[in-house]
Amino acid sequence: MVKKFYSFELKNDLSELERLCLNCEEIGRSIGVSDKSIFEMNLALDELFTNIISYGFNDSQEHIIKISITIEGDQLQMRIEDDGVPFNPSESKTPDFQCDIEKCKIGGLGIHLINKMMDEVQYQRVADKNILILRRKLRRED
Amino acid sequence: MEIIEEKQDTISVFRLNGRLDSSTSQGFEERVFGAILDGSKNMVIDFKDIDYISSAGLRVILKATKALHREKGQIMLCSMQDYVKEVFEIAGFDTFLPIVGSMDEALKSF
Numbered sequence: 001m002v003k004k005f006y007s008f009e010l011k012n013d014l015s016e017l018e019r020l021c022l023n024c025e026e027i028g029r030s031i032g033v034s035d036k037s038i039f040e041m042n043l044a045l046d047e048l049f050t051n052i053i054s055y056g057f058n059d060s061q062e063h064i065i066k067i068s069i070t071i072e073g074d075q076l077q078m079r080i081e082d083d084g085v086p087f088n089p090s091e092s093k094t095p096d097f098q099c100d101i102e103k104c105k106i107g108g109l110g111i112h113l114i115n116k117m118m119d120e121v122q123y124q125r126v127a128d129k130n131i132l133i134l135r136r137k138l139r140r141e142d
Numbered sequence: 143m144e145i146i147e148e149k150q151d152t153i154s155v156f157r158l159n160g161r162l163d164s165s166t167s168q169g170f171e172e173r174v175f176g177a178i179l180d181g182s183k184n185m186v187i188d189f190k191d192i193d194y195i196s197s198a199g200l201r202v203i204l205k206a207t208k209a210l211h212r213e214k215g216q217i218m219l220c221s222m223q224d225y226v227k228e229v230f231e232i233a234g235f236d237t238f239l240p241i242v243g244s245m246d247e248a249l250k251s252f
Contacts, residue, residue, distance in 0.1 A: 014165040021161070021194070039194065039225045046196050050164040109233060110197040116232045 004031060007068035012053040020045055020067075031071050037142040040117045041069070041078065044134055047110035048080050048089065056084025056130070071138075078134045087130055088123040089114070143192075145173050153252055154182040155245075159191035162199030171202045175209070183215030186248045190221035195229050207239060216240075218248040 006027045010016040021042055028038035049065060057063055066081040089111045115121060120135040143160035154177045162170060177185065185206065189195075207217050219241045222230070230236045242248050 017161075017163055017165045036225055042194070043196055043229070046163060050196070050198065054164075109200060113197055113229065113232055 003070065003072045005068065005070050006030070007066065010049060010065045010067065012057060012063040012065060014050070014053065017046060017049070020049060023067075027069050031069075031076075033076075033138065033142050037076075037138070041076075044114045044117055045078060045080065047114055048132060051087070051089060051110060052080075052082045052084055052130075056082055056087060058085065074138045076136045076138050080132050080134075082130050083128060084130060086125050088125075089132065090121040090123050143170065145170060147173060147177065150186075150249060152182075153184045153186055153249065155186045155188065157188040157191070161194040162192055162202075163194065163196040164198035167198040167202050170199070171205065174202065174206045178206070178209050178213070183210060183213050184217075184252050185210060185215070186218045186220060186245065188221055188245055188248075189219060189223070189226055190245075192226055193223060195226050197233070200229070200233055200235060203239065204235070216252065218242060218251055220245050220248040 006023075008019075008023050010020060024038055024042040024045065028035075028041060033041075045067060049067075052065055063083060066079075068079045070077045070079070114134065118134045118136050120133075122133040122135070124131040124133075143158060143162060143166040146157040146159075148155050148157075156170075156174065156177075158170070160166065174185070187203070203217075203219070210217050217240070219230075219239055221244055222241060227236070227241065230239065230241065240251070242251065
């Protein structure tokens with residue numbers, strides 16, 4: 001089975017979202033998935049990246065967030081690694097949006113989107129690093 | 143992201159172009175809340191040229207919707223591309239936000 005592996009690094013700065021987008025487009029085209037799948041890959045990684053740089057670091061130092069994307073057969077795997085404070089997003093509660101507009105809470109929305117788009121979200125804390133692995137089985141329309 | 147703001151009678155119209163994510167949402171929020179502070183009660187956000195939105199963008203829309211409701215005003219979202227609309231649907235926002243197909247429809251609803 002053909003395995004393709006891609007990796008890149010981002011600095012902890014919101015301006016890096018542009019590079020994240022360009023990398024997702026380039027990798028997505030190389031894998032040969034649809035524009036919709038590229039959009040969803042980008043969105044899932046954006047939500048995690050934004051979370052990490054918003055809440056992950058207590059200092060004002062530069063940090064590197066490592067991202068890798070692997071495709072093996074119909075399995076897409078995205079791995080994101082950072083050296084921020086321990087944070088397991090898969091433990092976040094799913095917010096309830098089917099509610100009165102005034103009561104509607106907005107926390108946890110990004111994680112909710114990831115859980116809806118991915119089949120599996122797995123968290124590990126290894127050697128002071130957060131490692132999050134997202135898996136998704138590619139369907140024919142992807 | 144480019145933001146073009148215009149008034150059509152008493153309605154504030156925002157035409158967005160580009161990506162509405164955590165690096166652009168703050169600027170958008172400032173413009174929207176600037177208009178609300180200036181007395182705008184009715185607002186249309188045109189998504190025709192938006193090809194990406196993340197939860198940061200959804201948050202601004204939700205905050206604006208709540209603020210306008212308190213003022214007894216109304217927000218309309220129009221002309222969304224499929225993937226962008228899907229993000230609203232996955233989040234469940236389509237159940238309480240008025241999303242219509244065209245600018246004409248949005249303007250007529252006030």
